[in-house]
Amino acid sequence: MEKVSVIVPVFNAGDFLRPCLDSIVNQTYDNLEIILVNDGSTDGSAAICEEYRQKDARVRLINKALGGGGVGAARNSALPLITGDYVLFVDNDDWLEENHIRVLYDSLKETDSDIAVANFTEFIQERGTFSFHLRPEDYFQQVYTPQEWFKKQYDGHFAFSQCFTVPWVKLYKASLFENIVYPEKEKVEDDYTTWKLYLMADRIVYSNTGIYFHRKRSTSVTKTVDKSFVFPLRSIEERVAILALIGFDISEELRAYRWRLQLHRESFLEAGRMQEYHNCLQKLSILEKWK
Structure with missing residues (x-):
């Protein structure tokens, strides 16, 4: 054994x-x-x-x-x-x-x-x-x-x-x-x-x-803890990058990433973390433009 x-x-x-x-x-x-x-x-x-x-x-x-x-x-x-x-x-x-x-x-x-x-x-x-x-x-x-x-x-x-x-x-x-x-x-x-x-x-x-x-x-x-800690941005950004580099289908990951950005946007706004809030808005705007 x-x-x-x-x-x-x-x-x-x-x-x-x-x-x-x-x-x-x-x-x-x-x-x-x-x-x-x-x-x-x-x-x-x-x-x-x-x-x-x-x-x-x-x-x-x-x-x-x-x-x-x-x-x-x-x-x-x-x-x-x-x-x-x-x-x-x-x-x-x-x-x-x-x-x-x-x-x-x-x-x-x-x-x-x-x-x-x-x-x-x-x-x-x-x-x-x-x-x-x-x-x-x-x-x-x-x-x-x-x-x-x-x-x-x-x-x-x-x-x-x-x-x-x-x-x-x-x-x-x-x-x-x-x-x-x-x-x-x-x-x-x-x-x-x-x-x-x-x-x-x-x-x-x-x-x-x-x-x-x-x-x-x-x-x-x-x-x-806030849900933004349960579904962190940095981890999914890393995952999207690695999976794209090795040729995996990342369509589901990108949908999850958009959802996390929206989650973090609301969390940052509620906490008054305005710099992070606007950073999320910017990323969402880019994704919206190029979807």
Whole structure:
């Protein structure tokens, strides 16, 4: 069995950390190294991480003294230390189906793919309810080239566009992470990074099954920051440039870029950031003239 490196950034996870870690250590695929990156937690999360390190030899612990670096910095701390053949990310308040890694690993090996992707089930913490967007009859599995995969990224069916962007609910060949660096000063980092891993792959297998439980809280980053941070301009400008240079169809990217410009225009105006507001207006005017 090949080794899977599981990376868990940890920061003040509270009561959610034990269920998360239990779901990892109890996976049916057990050849794991589990790297916990404690980013200066002050709520007892550090002690929980140390407890799991002491009782399970597969657990490694990185304690960052200063803290506050965010999940991007946590991932950057862990990636140079991995010894596994594959990489999997888990957020510290989410949890996995017990066969999560096995399903991803088997689908990757059976299809000779470089990245295996699945879907998720959302748990709304404040209401204590699950939000299901998949039924058993919705299951399918398909292998995509990177070109085909990028055409699917804005598909709203089955929360597919979120599956495309987030770093979790995926198993990656470790070799894909050479020269990959997560941004450390952005409020939301995945939109800057995940797409680059797809471009380094040759085959991507997607299984439409919800084997990851994503906890949605009122304090979640995507709930507390302005949408302009969730859908940044710089990342899509970079993506459009790279995809155009390698000959991909960028028509969907350009539609998304226009939408983001409009989103940022309103956000900048509301915040009184007039220079950025007028910059968005200028770009929209150029696109309108030459459409």
